[in-house]
Amino acid sequence: MTCGREDIKKWPVSKAVVDFLRKCEVHEDETLTQFCHYHSQLCCSACVGTIHSQCSKVTQISELTNTQPSGLEGLSMELETVLGEIKTLQISQEASIQSLQRTYNEHREVMIKQMCGNLNTYIDECDNNSVGTSGGNEQYLKEEMCRSVLSILNEFDNITAKELDEMKAEVISIKGSVTCSIHKCTSVHNDLSQFHEIVQKIGDHKELCLIASIKCKHIIQQALTLLGKSGKVFKVQSNTVHNVRIPSDSNSCHITGMCALPDGQVLVADRDNKRVKLLSQQYKVVSHWDVNAEPQDICQITPSEVAVAVNTSKIHEVQFITVNQGKLVPGRKFQLQHECTGIAHHYGDLFVTSDKELYKYTLNGKLICRLYEQHGSTDFTTVNKCAVSPTGDRLYITSNWHNKLLTLARDGTHLATYTDPALRGPWGLHVTPAGQVLVCGGWPYTVLQLGWEGKSKLATLATQKDGLRWPRSVCYSSITSSIIVGQLEDDNILVFRVE
Ligand SMILES: [Zn+2]
Numbered sequence: 001m002t003c004g005r006e007d008i009k010k011w012p013v014s015k016a017v018v019d020f021l022r023k024c025e026v027h028e029d030e031t032l033t034q035f036c037h038y039h040s041q042l043c044c045s046a047c048v049g050t051i052h053s054q055c056s057k058v059t060q061i062s063e064l065t066n067t068q069p070s071g072l073e074g075l076s077m078e079l080e081t082v083l084g085e086i087k088t089l090q091i092s093q094e095a096s097i098q099s100l101q102r103t104y105n106e107h108r109e110v111m112i113k114q115m116c117g118n119l120n121t122y123i124d125e126c127d128n129n130s131v132g133t134s135g136g137n138e139q140y141l142k143e144e145m146c147r148s149v150l151s152i153l154n155e156f157d158n159i160t161a162k163e164l165d166e167m168k169a170e171v172i173s174i175k176g177s178v179t180c181s182i183h184k185c186t187s188v189h190n191d192l193s194q195f196h197e198i199v200q201k202i203g204d205h206k207e208l209c210l211i212a213s214i215k216c217k218h219i220i221q222q223a224l225t226l227l228g229k230s231g232k233v234f235k236v237q238s239n240t241v242h243n244v245r246i247p248s249d250s251n252s253c254h255i256t257g258m259c260a261l262p263d264g265q266v267l268v269a270d271r272d273n274k275r276v277k278l279l280s281q282q283y284k285v286v287s288h289w290d291v292n293a294e295p296q297d298i299c300q301i302t303p304s305e306v307a308v309a310v311n312t313s314k315i316h317e318v319q320f321i322t323v324n325q326g327k328l329v330p331g332r333k334f335q336l337q338h339e340c341t342g343i344a345h346h347y348g349d350l351f352v353t354s355d356k357e358l359y360k361y362t363l364n365g366k367l368i369c370r371l372y373e374q375h376g377s378t379d380f381t382t383v384n385k386c387a388v389s390p391t392g393d394r395l396y397i398t399s400n401w402h403n404k405l406l407t408l409a410r411d412g413t414h415l416a417t418y419t420d421p422a423l424r425g426p427w428g429l430h431v432t433p434a435g436q437v438l439v440c441g442g443w444p445y446t447v448l449q450l451g452w453e454g455k456s457k458l459a460t461l462a463t464q465k466d467g468l469r470w471p472r473s474v475c476y477s478s479i480t481s482s483i484i485v486g487q488l489e490d491d492n493i494l495v496f497r498v499e
């Protein structure tokens with residue numbers, strides 16, 4: 001058969017493309033021949049015998065082409081869209097690294113300048129005082145001067161240098177996770193590009209089109225997960241309760257904030273007992289740290305460090321705490337000029353809520369801007385908690401008083417409002433690494449999963465029947481695949497195993 005340029009779709013597909021599409025990713029020497037409906041996965045005969053041996057519906061790919069649409073229309077465009085988004089994400093992640101390093105360098109320079117300033121002021125004072133003195137008196141003044149200079153330097157070493165080291169470690173750790181994410185983006189970008197090219201070359205070959213479209217969908221799903229747009233709906237498998245009260249607690253627990261570390265340990269802010277508690281992977285309290293005021297919320301900074309929003313009528317601060325071998329070790333802190341009731345972190349940017357506003361800070365406590373405010377006739381809280389999407393381009397806030405969940409762009413621009421009779425008095429809020437939005441409702445008691453756009457409800461994960469009673473905080477632990485819920489005046493936390 002001879003085909004002209006106009007019949008490009010009828011050209012035979014090159015062997016390299018066929019081999020690439022047909023190859024099983026698990027068993028390199030095997031060819032994909034079947035499809036498991038339960039896992040929506042292409043399988044070779046070895047896959048069918050092992051991974052999919054229990055799966056009830058496995059069919060030949062050749063049979064499938066009769067029932068499944070095998071056209072590649074739309075796929076090419078979808079690939080292009082996702083490719084563009086991944087590229088944008090990579091650019092913003094590279095910018096995060098630059099900005100982190102800049103923040104640290106600036107902070108270090110300011111601190112060193114301040115110390116030099118202190119030294120100069122002191123030496124100038126000594127100069128003025130020593131005019132007209134001589135002999136033994138001069139010797140005494142010199143010694144006195146040396147002692148004071150040393151004490152200024154020691155203070156710098158003990159406090160400022162320690163804080164700078166702490167920040168440096170944070171910057172290195174965060175840069176590490178950004179770099180890791182950039183690598184994932186690069187790898188997915190390569191896969192997407194490869195398929196984008198291949199899709200143009202398959203022509204009308206039905207079976208190859210079907211294989212390509214199934215493989216593409218998997219890669220697009222991986223890309224969407226990286227983009228925080230996975231849309232995967234959680235299914236609750238089982239739930240348990242765990243007591244987090246300790247003997248020295250004088251009140252019922254009131255868990256207003258929580259955060260799960262990558263190793264499975266969980267930190268909870270027990271507001272009414274003025275304590276931050278560290279829970280083991282089995283949710284037993286293994287350590288606690290007493291706060292000078294009420295801890296309101298917690299967010300993760302690095303795999304072993306968190307920031308706590310601390311607040312009372314007089315104290316508004318962000319306190320850093322490190323988890324070191326099962327112990328909580330307080331680090332630096334910085335003061336705020338406003339209430340500090342909620343906190344979230346994304347690659348060196350800290351987002352803090354203040355009852356009626358949302359602010360953005362750097363890691364060293366420098367105020368960047370106010371992103372949102374909701375003032376009005378009410379004295380009630382209009383901005384409770386905040387959360388940030390995995391890519392940092394969307395911010396979510398709950399407004400208890402207005403019964404709303406708001407979605408904002410990176411710069412504070414309003415993107416969406418979610419209201420629902422099933423979500424009144426929303427409070428605790430959390431976004432998973434794949435971008436799944438979890439929110440606690442006050443009446444009726446509920447934990448919902450919303451879509452990443454903040455426009456629709458995907459699932460009701462828990463209700464009063466599951467033991468909810470004023471849920472106030474929620475978080476997701478990837479390693480234990482669990483959603484953890486903290487409540488008002490309740491010594492128990494609720495743990496939902498999800499799939
Ligand atoms: Zn296989």
Ligand SMILES: [Zn+2]
Pocket residue numbers: 036037038039051052055
């Ligand atoms: Zn299967």
